Amino acid sequence: MTVKTMSIQVSTRGNADIVDITDPVAKAVFESGVSDGVATIFTPSSTSGLTTIEFESGCLSDLRRLFDEIVDPERHYSHNARWGDGNGHSHVRASLIGASFTVPVVNKRLTLGTWQQIILIDFDNRSRKRDLVIQLVGE
Amino acid sequence: MTVKTMSIQVSTRGNADIVDITDPVAKAVFESGVSDGVATIFTPSSTSGLTTIEFESGCLSDLRRLFDEIVDPERHYSHNARWGDGNGHSHVRASLIGASFTVPVVNKRLTLGTWQQIILIDFDNRSRKRDLVIQLVGE
């Protein structure tokens, strides 16, 4: 049994940019030396989140519409009134989606479905470079 | 320390069918040989999700209403326009809820609350058979 902690850097355009991180995560897992165990992917940020989706432009657009409707960036936010950085909606969205994604690894491979990709959604209101933590605990 | 990966199959009716999977998950955990550690339950699909709820018909109906309101299946979805399979809302809902559920195991038992059950929600627009991954990492 062992623990391997790695990181990947992801460049985003912000504004609900959705980036498919399946390939870099799978590569890090495959090269970690851990064959079976749990992979945790974590974004150490309060304006981005992780989940899965079928990564095709229709789904991405439909998901972004949900965020625009229930957490509309054009409204008043108390965060913006206090700090003036204009990303109050980004914080709310990130809290809703969550900063962690967990997936079992079997034979060095993520147990994702065929049409299921891991995505980073960057809700911040500007482009960012994100350093994600990937940690494997297993054997 | 060891890793045990198992699976359970769940039949659903789709259309936001909510299935209580606590018993089969607890049984798999109890029989795994792992006494203490972390259990990850994962749905390798882009149209279903995992969370917890008090499993009584009122709560299930209230949760389904939320999805019908914020991700209404009767609207236009870009996914449907591209692929014609009519389950655009299913993808958005699944991304929102998430494909993973993680829970500590102590003395071969899930540390769930008394009124807290693990549920699979199948958002797809037809009945499905779902193979869930259950993985224990512990001792």
Added chain:
Amino acid sequence: MTVKTMSIQVSTRGNADIVDITDPVAKAVFESGVSDGVATIFTPSSTSGLTTIEFESGCLSDLRRLFDEIVDPERHYSHNARWGDGNGHSHVRASLIGASFTVPVVNKRLTLGTWQQIILIDFDNRSRKRDLVIQLVGE
């Protein structure tokens, strides 16, 4: 490799009270004897949830507004009609946010971002004492 399971008790005022639990979680992790591995924080309850946020009053207020809008406590809930306890909205909100939070630990420290705190949101309609499970699997 080892497994350490601990608990912390958190007093809340209910009604979407948001409590910053970063310090007690970090302390439990630091004192656990596990240097590197995965930390799972779990609320064994069906009316509270865990996520992260920048813990400042503006963000907290903005997040609470989202819940008030999409899961309005003033509406009819089937759960309330059946059980009369008035916390139907609490159950729906808790299912949406989720009962688990997972974060990698490196050198005895949580890999959180600078402006990212771990929060317990108590959605119940009264004050509660919550016993959270903190479990480390690592070395």
